[in-house]
Amino acid sequence: MKPIGLGLILAVLLGVSAYAQERGPVTNLPVPRFVSMKASEGNVRRGPSLTHRIDWVFKRRDMPLEITAEYGHWRRVRDRDGAGGWVHYSLLSGVRTVLVEREMLDLHVRPDDDAQVSARLEMGVIARLNECTLKWCQLSAGGYKGWAHKADLWGVKPDELRD
CATH class of the missing domain: 2.30.30.40 (SH3 Domains)
Structure with a gap:
């Protein structure tokens, strides 16, 4: 019988899914996770490159966003209303808001x-x-x-x- 780790026991007892949480392929950080807008303005694109169309522009510095995917230097994010798309990682901050x-x-x-x-x-x-x-x-x-x-x-x- 294989021993059960303390992390798994705690996750089960607390009902927390963090033990089996998915990790981003680029950063190895948890996905989804919350970040904030570092810039006062940031283009939100349909896909993860400069060749993809800009669907809209986030215009609120420090706005909390949820990262839902990673691809190279790009992060797929969504805001409180579920609106989102791909933004360059340089526009985001790990500072939590x-x-x-x-x-x-x-x-x-x-x-x-x-x-x-x-x-x-x-x-x-x-x-x-x-x-x-x-x-x-x-x-x-x-x-x-x-x-x-x-x-x-x-x-x-x-x-x-x-x-």
Whole structure:
């Protein structure tokens, strides 16, 4: 009988699929994964080369995007609405951001609904992603920092933990 590794046991117990997560053929990083727009403008192409047609242009620096595929220097990405295509890797950053999906999202001083509210963020605000627990993420935006419910954010996986 073959021994079972600790990683597999933890993945099964936590219901996490990270153990068997697919890896990108170019970077060997997990796919899908979240990144952000490094540039303030980036062409989104129909395929992974400069010869492919530009379908549209992303025009929001720091916007969170999900990488769904890799090919050479190109990454297939999608935004919160599912719109996407291929962008050159030089337009992307590993800095993690999230998009606020709730109107007037409370940022708490601690990950607790009863904790003091330090700020409120409007729907559509892009915030820097810091720590995450199972249900909460610490964000910073506009000089404010606090904890928000993970379910009210796009750009972080529901089971993702960050230190």
